[in-house]
Amino acid sequence: MIDSSSKAVLVDVRARQEFEALSIPGAINIPAPDLRARHAELPKDRTVAVICSTGMRSSLAASILQRNGFRDVRNVAGGMNGYAAAGFAPTGAGA
Numbered sequence: 711m712i713d714s715s716s717k718a719v720l721v722d723v724r725a726r727q728e729f730e731a732l733s734i735p736g737a738i739n740i741p742a743p744d745l746r747a748r749h750a751e752l753p754k755d756r757t758v759a760v761i762c763s764t765g766m767r768s769s770l771a772a773s774i775l776q777r778n779g780f781r782d783v784r785n786v787a788g789g790m791n792g793y794a795a796a797g798f799a800p801t802g803a804g805a
Contacts, residue, residue, distance in 0.1 A: 717756055717757075718756060718757035718758070718759055718784075719738065719752060719753060719756050719757070719758050719759070720734060720736060720737040720738065720759050720760075720761065720786075721737065721738050721739075721740055721752065721758060721759070721760045721761070721771065722734065722737040722738065722739045722740075722760075722761050722762070722790075723740060723741055723742040723745065723760050723761070723762050723767050723768055723770075723771040724739070724741065724742075724761075724762050724763060724767065724790070725741050726739060726741065728763065728790075732790060732794070732799055734761070734790075734793065734798075737761070738751075738752070740752075742762065742767040742768070742770050742771045742774070745771050745774045745775065746774055749774065749775060749778045749780070752775070752780070754779055754780055754781070756782070757782040757783075757784060758775060758780055758782065758783050758784070759783075759784040759785075759786055760772050760775070760783065760784070760785055760786065761786035761789055761790060761793075762789045762790070763789045763790050763791055764788070764789045764790075764791055765785060765786070765787060765788065765789045768785045768786060768789060769785055771785075772784070772785045
């Protein structure tokens with residue numbers, strides 16, 4: 711979906727250190743606890759996909775965004791662990 715012409719926004723809600731160790735090109739890093747104050751940095755008129763390591767923090771992040779008026783929010787199933795398990799992460803990289 712992120713690679714398609716949908717113009718979706720991918721928000722990585724892990725801590726900065728996790729994001730710097732392994733991230734998806736084009737993702738925006740806003741840690742989940744910061745979304746309450748920083749949600750206005752994201753466009754409400756586009757699909758917003760949120761990702762973390764396993765799906766726990768991204769579930770919280772999706773809820774925060776929905777409470778703040780975002781209508782098309784997606785929680786990336788499996789998170790970065792799933793991304794790596796599917797073979798998309800660089801060899802030897804950990805989520």
